[in-house]
Amino acid sequence: MENKLKQRIEKRNIRSFYILCNxxxxxxxxxxxxxxxxxxxxxxxxxxxxxxxxxxKKQVKWWKQMRWQII
Known part of the structure; x- marks a missing residue:
């Protein structure tokens, strides 16, 4: 799943991402x-x-604040 996600992200030129394995x-x-x-x-x-x-740490803090808006 990680590889497929990574390929799709790269194809669409999305600037920043982390692999989801939670x-x-x-x-x-x-x-x-x-x-x-x-x-x-x-x-x-x-x-x-x-x-x-x-x-x-800034990105983690940002994630905690923004995750519901992103979802």
């Missing part, structure tokens, strides 16, 4: 991200453990 995020939420791909919207996908992911 089991807590349900499949219907993942499908909403797919819709955003079609709309060419920038978005951030969080990894299982934020600490291990290469995401800056």
């Amino acid at each position: 089991s807590k995020i349900s499949s219907h939420v993942k499908s909403r991200y797919e819709k955003h791909l079609k709309n060419n919207v920038d978005y951030i996908l969080l990894r299982d453990k934020v600490k291990k992911a290469s995401i800056a």
Whole structure:
């Protein structure tokens, strides 16, 4: 799934993304991200453990504030 998502993102020239591998995020939420791909919207996908992911603190803070608006 990660590779397919990555290819689709690259094809659509979306500027920033992180691979989603968080089991807590349900499949219907993942499908909403797919819709955003079609709309060419920038978005951030969080990894299982934020600490291990290469995401800056500002981006994590931004994610927490904006995630529901993005979804």
